[in-house]
Amino acid sequence: MASLLFFEPVFKTMIWGGNRMRAAFGYDIPADNTGECWAISAHKNGDCTVAAGEYKGAKLSELWDKHRELFGDLSGDRFPLLLKVIDAKDDLSIQVHPDDDYAKVHENGSLGKTECWYILDCEPDSALVVGHNAKTREELCKLIDEHKFKELIREVPVKKGDFVQIDPGTVHAIKGGVMILETQQNSDITYRVYDYDRLQNGKPRDLHIEQSKAVIKVPGAGTAGDVMSTESVCASGTVTSTPLTAGLHNLVSCKYYTVNKLNVKGSFTLEPSGVFYMASCIEGTGSADGTPIKPGDHFIIPAGYGRLSFSGDMTLIISNPE
Numbered sequence: 001m002a003s004l005l006f007f008e009p010v011f012k013t014m015i016w017g018g019n020r021m022r023a024a025f026g027y028d029i030p031a032d033n034t035g036e037c038w039a040i041s042a043h044k045n046g047d048c049t050v051a052a053g054e055y056k057g058a059k060l061s062e063l064w065d066k067h068r069e070l071f072g073d074l075s076g077d078r079f080p081l082l083l084k085v086i087d088a089k090d091d092l093s094i095q096v097h098p099d100d101d102y103a104k105v106h107e108n109g110s111l112g113k114t115e116c117w118y119i120l121d122c123e124p125d126s127a128l129v130v131g132h133n134a135k136t137r138e139e140l141c142k143l144i145d146e147h148k149f150k151e152l153i154r155e156v157p158v159k160k161g162d163f164v165q166i167d168p169g170t171v172h173a174i175k176g177g178v179m180i181l182e183t184q185q186n187s188d189i190t191y192r193v194y195d196y197d198r199l200q201n202g203k204p205r206d207l208h209i210e211q212s213k214a215v216i217k218v219p220g221a222g223t224a225g226d227v228m229s230t231e232s233v234c235a236s237g238t239v240t241s242t243p244l245t246a247g248l249h250n251l252v253s254c255k256y257y258t259v260n261k262l263n264v265k266g267s268f269t270l271e272p273s274g275v276f277y278m279a280s281c282i283e284g285t286g287s288a289d290g291t292p293i294k295p296g297d298h299f300i301i302p303a304g305y306g307r308l309s310f311s312g313d314m315t316l317i318i319s320n321p322e
């Protein structure tokens, strides 16, 4: 029987990055501006290495190519998902991602990018950019050309435990002070609309105005209603006034992934159903079939693993590909 797969993460320093991952998760981050931890990734820009066990030293992309049975013999030329922790000390650029159809034609066969954010931590009165206010494409292009980004973008307040799905074509930005767990399609295609006129090594980072104008959906999706408070979500994903109980709670199911929040209080048995899962401990401590688990631990539950017994008092985010 295959074992749980733990990985060595890949860290990325960014002009907007911070150092909270060190204290929050005990990560050995490379600098005080570490923006991203690619926790489970087979992408060429950050291919994670198996940390222990039978496959120790192998890259996730190699396991995908040579041991497809670990992933339920899922078809596809690349591992489908990418799991990141993002620590934003400053605002990220205002950006948008293409869908699969646009990326395939314009980005050398790359996948588009659908992503979702679970707010791990944030400062009081934090916000995210989700969506825009333009009513027509003409208005959208005019506001971009005239640099009227304050008028264009829509900001939504967020707090710890909130969850947001970001579909392709949605203008978005993570704002300073927010730390998130991101589950996304395995893609690194980002079109930057505005970067606050910042400089990196003395130069502005590239903008992608034409691509952005082409892929941004009008009218923009995204209102405060799109931010889900996971402290009050029931199993079907509908917001209710009932607080989260122990057990598995669905946050989103889309074409690419399903993401659940698991509250372990004492014990919980996960009965996997064929495909593999990615799991992240975000709070509390416990164990997974005897392996100690703490915040910041991420692992794959491979296909064929069978039932998994969690115990302890902890919260995990668990996702699986569709």
Ligand code: ZN
Residues within 6 Å of the ligand: 095, 097, 115, 172
């Ligand atoms: Zn994004």
